[in-house]
Amino acid sequence: MPTIIAAAAVLVIALLPQVAPWLQFVLTLAIAKGFAALGVAVLLRAGLISIGHAMFFAASAYAVAFLARAGVNDLGLLLILSVLGGAFVGAVAGAFLVRYRAIFFAMLNLAVSMVFYALCAKLYGVTGGTDGLPVPVPAVFGLVLGEPAFKSVLFYLSLGLMVLVGLAVRRYLNSPLGHALSAVHTNEIRLEYLGIPVWAVLLIAYVVSAALAGLGGAIAGFAIGRVVPDFAFWTASGHLVLIAVLGGIGGVPGAFIGALFLELLHSAAVTVTDSWNLIVGMTLIIVIMFMPQGVYGLFARKEATSL
Amino acid sequence: MTPPILEARNLHVAFNGVKAADDVSIAIGDGEFLAIIGPNGSGKTTLLNICTGYIRPRSGSVLLDGHDITRLSPRAIARRGVARAFQIPQLFSAQRVIDNMMLALAATDGLWSAVQPLETASRRDEARALLDLVGLADDADRISSTLPEGHRKLLDIAVALALKPRLLLLDEPTSGVSALERFPLMEALMAALRQRRITALFVEHDMDVVARYASRVLVWNAGNIMAEGRPDEVFSNAQVRQRVVGVA
Numbered sequence: 315m316p317t318i319i320a321a322a323a324v325l326v327i328a329l330l331p332q333v334a335p336w337l338q339f340v341l342t343l344a345i346a347k348g349f350a351a352l353g354v355a356v357l358l359r360a361g362l363i364s365i366g367h368a369m370f371f372a373a374s375a376y377a378v379a380f381l382a383r384a385g386v387n388d389l390g391l392l393l394i395l396s397v398l399g400g401a402f403v404g405a406v407a408g409a410f411l412v413r414y415r416a417i418f419f420a421m422l423n424l425a426v427s428m429v430f431y432a433l434c435a436k437l438y439g440v441t442g443g444t445d446g447l448p449v450p451v452p453a454v455f456g457l458v459l460g461e462p463a464f465k466s467v468l469f470y471l472s473l474g475l476m477v478l479v480g481l482a483v484r485r486y487l488n489s490p491l492g493h494a495l496s497a498v499h500t501n502e503i504r505l506e507y508l509g510i511p512v513w514a515v516l517l518i519a520y521v522v523s524a525a526l527a528g529l530g531g532a533i534a535g536f537a538i539g540r541v542v543p544d545f546a547f548w549t550a551s552g553h554l555v556l557i558a559v560l561g562g563i564g565g566v567p568g569a570f571i572g573a574l575f576l577e578l579l580h581s582a583a584v585t586v587t588d589s590w591n592l593i594v595g596m597t598l599i600i601v602i603m604f605m606p607q608g609v610y611g612l613f614a615r616k617e618a619t620s621l
Numbered sequence: 622m623t624p625p626i627l628e629a630r631n632l633h634v635a636f637n638g639v640k641a642a643d644d645v646s647i648a649i650g651d652g653e654f655l656a657i658i659g660p661n662g663s664g665k666t667t668l669l670n671i672c673t674g675y676i677r678p679r680s681g682s683v684l685l686d687g688h689d690i691t692r693l694s695p696r697a698i699a700r701r702g703v704a705r706a707f708q709i710p711q712l713f714s715a716q717r718v719i720d721n722m723m724l725a726l727a728a729t730d731g732l733w734s735a736v737q738p739l740e741t742a743s744r745r746d747e748a749r750a751l752l753d754l755v756g757l758a759d760d761a762d763r764i765s766s767t768l769p770e771g772h773r774k775l776l777d778i779a780v781a782l783a784l785k786p787r788l789l790l791l792d793e794p795t796s797g798v799s800a801l802e803r804f805p806l807m808e809a810l811m812a813a814l815r816q817r818r819i820t821a822l823f824v825e826h827d828m829d830v831v832a833r834y835a836s837r838v839l840v841w842n843a844g845n846i847m848a849e850g851r852p853d854e855v856f857s858n859a860q861v862r863q864r865v866v867g868v869a
């Protein structure tokens with residue numbers, strides 16, 4: 315049953331741009347942010363809140379721009395290499411960060427991402443400073459496309475990846491490693507006494523989450539056609555946490571539901587009011603107070619909790 | 622006697638000047654079921670903490686099969702076949718009972734798979750068999766935090782058994798377990814230990830349990846071993862009767 319609902323939802327999303335073409339960009343961006351929020355949600359499983367994941371979002375987007383400048387011009391290759399780039403930055407940062415917990419973890423992620431942001435903004439020669447770098451339209455399997463055609467390809471590719479990567483992440487979370495990750499939240503002492511290296515469990519999760527954020531960033535870079543330091547700004551990181559919480563950490567679809575919900579709300583709201591932040595704030599309050607499972611909790615079948 | 626599995630030599634530990642271990646030496650041989658008894662706060666749990674690398678002694682050493690493990694982490698010692706059940710159960714409270722068990726099983730047989738699910742048919746069967754053993758078969762699908770305290774205790778022991786240890790350290794396995802369930806638990810535990818050839822050291826307050834099951838008893842008092850021997854020998858010792866058995 316949930317599979318049918320999910321399939322129907324994907325189908326509706328796939329058809330929406332046929333009805334309202336302007337939605338294609340909004341939806342592509344929503345999916346991109348959904349990937350990044352999913353990365354944040356993966357770490358939330360371990361009870362760790364990263365307020366710095368926009369860094370990896372930006373890192374992969376910059377990687378696309380750098381690679382394009384260096385002559386790489388294939389969509390698939392650019393995506394793969396840039397995600398690997400994001401994962402690599404994640405491995406380096408994670409090796410240092412996974413030793414920390416709670417507020418220290420959150421704040422250090424924030425701090426590292428702010429350093430990254432500052433470097434992007436200041437190293438004019440490399441990153442183009444606050445102007446950022448262009449992300450040109452790449453070839454798709456050797457096919458050179460016009461921009462509108464490419465944007466459609468990008469949208470449907472993102473949608474397909476959302477399903478495939480979503481299933482893969484769900485598999486990961488159901489695996490022993492995924493369960494060990496949740497166990498970090500509940501009892502680290504027992505994990506150690508099981509002989510399980512907590513740092514390795516966390517580092518793997520951190521790299522996975524950075525790669526997810528990176529995939530989102532690469533897609534966003536292609537969709538927008540430019541990458542700027544603001545991709546890595548802390549408000550963007552906060553936004554990802556917000557989406558992850560909004561979606562609920564319970565399930566993989568939550569991150570995408572949260573992102574779609576927020577992006578659609580955004581595009582609807584800007585046409586009628588300029589109090590966007592008010593709306594977001596109120597929404598979040600309502601979700602946290604009345605739906606602790608997040609928006610996803612509305613759809614997910616209730617866990618059989620015995621008393 | 623065969624060379625000991627675990628040996629502690631001249632341990633000294635103090636917390637804020639209070640001696641929890643004052644030149645303590647113990648040895649536990651293959652196949653023993655060694656009981657440690659002693660009044661509250663005498664340092665029994667501290668001894669288990671030292672033997673599992675959770676705290677470092679100020680001086681002295683711990684040997685496992687003759688190798689020094691004093692400075693190893695709990696994780697490294699666990700990987701050498703030493704499992705522990707805690708005085709206060711250490712569980713993954715938000716997870717189901719069976720998931721606690723399966724994660725413990727996975728810790729020894731394939732933690733690193735990110736593709737296989739945690740729940741495989743063989744793991745589930747093995748987990749259920751162990752839950753059956755401690756009498757928790759009916760609780761398999763409950764969230765661990767909803768178990769009554771006694772059952773949490775049983776689950777903690779089952780989790781330790783799931784690691785297939787050679788040496789099991791049990792910190793008051795029957796405390797919190799109802800008087801009715803106490804002896805059935807001990808019978809099942811002893812059967813499992815014998816069948817799996819597990820050596821065990823257990824801290825215990827229930828003297829009936831000690832008298833019935835221990836192969837040897839160490840009497841602990843204020844960071845020191847004040848008596849040692851077979852249960853009947855120890856319990857006929859006047860000093861022990863007064864200081865420990867009377868108190869417990």
Ligand SMILES: Nc1ncnc2c1ncn2[C@@H]1O[C@H](COP(=O)(O)OP(=O)(O)OP(=O)(O)O)[C@@H](O)[C@H]1O
Pocket residue numbers: 636637639641659660661662663664665666667668708
């Ligand atoms: N981490 C610690 N920090 C400070 N003091 C400690 C610590 N651990 C134990 N102690 C103290 O050391 C002494 C021995 O404690 P321990 O828990 O080992 O006793 P125990 O014999 O297990 O007692 P019980 O029968 O109540 O479980 C106590 O006085 C306790 O307060």
Ligand SMILES: [Mg+2]
Pocket residue numbers: 665666667708792
């Ligand atoms: Mg104790």
